[in-house]
Amino acid sequence: MQLTIKYFGMIAEATTMPEEQLQIEHCSVSELLEKLKIAHPKLNHMDFKVAVDQQLVQENYTITKEAEIALLPPFAGG
Amino acid sequence: MDFNSRYHRQIILPEIGEEGQKKLNAAKVLVIGAGGLGCPVLQYLSGAGIGTIGIIDFDVVETSNLHRQVLYGKNDVGTNKALAAKKRLSDLNPDIVINVYPEKLTVKNALTLFADHDIIVDGSDNFSTRYLVNDACIITGKPLVYGAIFKYQGQVSVFNYNNGPSYRCLFPEPPSAGTVPSCSEIGVIGVLPGIIGSFQANEVLKMILGIGEVLDGKLMMYDSLSTQFSTFSIQRVASQIESVLATAPRFEKNNYDLFCGVEYIQEISAEEAYQKEDVQYLDVREPHEYPKVDSLSPILIPLGTLENELHQLSKEKELIVFCQSGIRSKKALQILSQYGYTRIAHVKGGAIALNEFQTTKIE
Numbered sequence: 001m002q003l004t005i006k007y008f009g010m011i012a013e014a015t016t017m018p019e020e021q022l023q024i025e026h027c028s029v030s031e032l033l034e035k036l037k038i039a040h041p042k043l044n045h046m047d048f049k050v051a052v053d054q055q056l057v058q059e060n061y062t063i064t065k066e067a068e069i070a071l072l073p074p075f076a077g078g
Numbered sequence: 079m080d081f082n083s084r085y086h087r088q089i090i091l092p093e094i095g096e097e098g099q100k101k102l103n104a105a106k107v108l109v110i111g112a113g114g115l116g117c118p119v120l121q122y123l124s125g126a127g128i129g130t131i132g133i134i135d136f137d138v139v140e141t142s143n144l145h146r147q148v149l150y151g152k153n154d155v156g157t158n159k160a161l162a163a164k165k166r167l168s169d170l171n172p173d174i175v176i177n178v179y180p181e182k183l184t185v186k187n188a189l190t191l192f193a194d195h196d197i198i199v200d201g202s203d204n205f206s207t208r209y210l211v212n213d214a215c216i217i218t219g220k221p222l223v224y225g226a227i228f229k230y231q232g233q234v235s236v237f238n239y240n241n242g243p244s245y246r247c248l249f250p251e252p253p254s255a256g257t258v259p260s261c262s263e264i265g266v267i268g269v270l271p272g273i274i275g276s277f278q279a280n281e282v283l284k285m286i287l288g289i290g291e292v293l294d295g296k297l298m299m300y301d302s303l304s305t306q307f308s309t310f311s312i313q314r315v316a317s318q319i320e321s322v323l324a325t326a327p328r329f330e331k332n333n334y335d336l337f338c339g340v341e342y343i344q345e346i347s348a349e350e351a352y353q354k355e356d357v358q359y360l361d362v363r364e365p366h367e368y369p370k371v372d373s374l375s376p377i378l379i380p381l382g383t384l385e386n387e388l389h390q391l392s393k394e395k396e397l398i399v400f401c402q403s404g405i406r407s408k409k410a411l412q413i414l415s416q417y418g419y420t421r422i423a424h425v426k427g428g429a430i431a432l433n434e435f436q437t438t439k440i441e
Contacts, residue, residue: 008301009229009231010259020303045257046253047259054310054311056248056312072297073253074205074252074253075227075231076112076260077114077227078204078227
């Protein structure tokens with residue numbers, strides 16, 4: 001299945017791209033994150049939440065079909 | 079008050095009318111921070127005729143604020159922001175009440191201040207304040223209009239509204255200290271807080287007027303470079319809200335700087351502990367635990383009774399805490415810091431390390 005991964009805020013700076021496409025078999029969010037952390041090691045030191053198709057999910061959530069994934073970091077600025 | 083001239087353009091909107099204007103005039107809104115986000119929020123809320131507006135900010139206007147903090151001019155540089163904002167807003171709308179609090183929002187003043195208002199708007203610029211604001215909103219049962227920015231992007235949400243999620247349901251833990259930079263470190267374009275703050279003001283007005291759809295249970299992300307909005311749904315996490323409510327009776331003892339890693343746990347080695355002069359040593363182990371470290375003549379207070387025995391400890395002298403291996407002593411530091419002890423450190427490796435160091439020294 002094809003996933004679109006969208007990066008926000010400092011996550012996009014760590015991955016040096018606002019989004020990317022990934023071809024992957026059914027997987028949990030944590031399995032997906034393991035792959036992304038290998039490709040983008042800076043993600044290991046970052047805090048963020050994950051959304052699948054605009055819904056915030058926990059890391060044990062299983063992705064079973066083509067989806068849009070978003071990595072959302074907290075912002076502090078005001 | 080002459081509703082028909084000042085508020086004419088919004089009263090002729092059929093969803094608002096004179097009824098709506100009366101609701102706005104009866105509302106009390108507290109704005110935390112009169113900076114990049116706070117300025118547009120305050121400007122539009124004052125303009126709309128929110129009857130009572132509270133402004134809390136301890137900071138003063140600096141020249142580097144003027145490119146985005148639109149309420150201020152060069153003559154305000156050096157003036158407290160809450161006071162400078164009131165001066166401008168009283169001219170914009172003299173018919174409303176503006177209460178200023180030129181001080182820092184703390185665990186001591188938050189609950190009373192929040193209880194006096196209907197809606198809380200967070201325009202702060204750091205995680206310690208954001209968690210403090212969130213928890214105080216949960217405890218006092220007030221809706222929280224959240225906005226935050228990073229470079230060219232912004233986030234908006236309404237928390238704690240109609241039994242919806244809170245900030246902690248989205249981000250239960252703050253990020254590690256120093257991993258999320260602030261606007262003063264990395265810069266910000268002036269118009270971004272203008273946009274995000276305007277969204278916050280809009281949510282406030284919708285809530286008071288009871289029109290449209292409030293942005294609760296959702297996080298809106300805005301990217302000003304691509305002009306894209308994305309909205310994500312967030313679930314309420316009951317356990318997060320319950321744990322905040324459970325600590326409500328001791329809210330004033332919370333240390334949000336420590337929680338957010340702004341204050342660090344000060345850790346010293348056994349050798350450094352022996353080298354200190356004119357300090358108090360505190361052993362937080364149970365009386366039956368060995369080895370004793372008599373050479374340091376420590377005050378003996380087991381961790382479980384520490385809170386009741388603080389009168390034994392002076393705040394004037396540095397306090398070096400140890401336990402058996404260095405776990406309980408860290409907890410003791412958290413308790414001490416909640417009670418205003420600032421010169422505190424704990425010994426890595428605890429009594430075991432202290433004993434080992436002394437034994438090797440003798441050999």
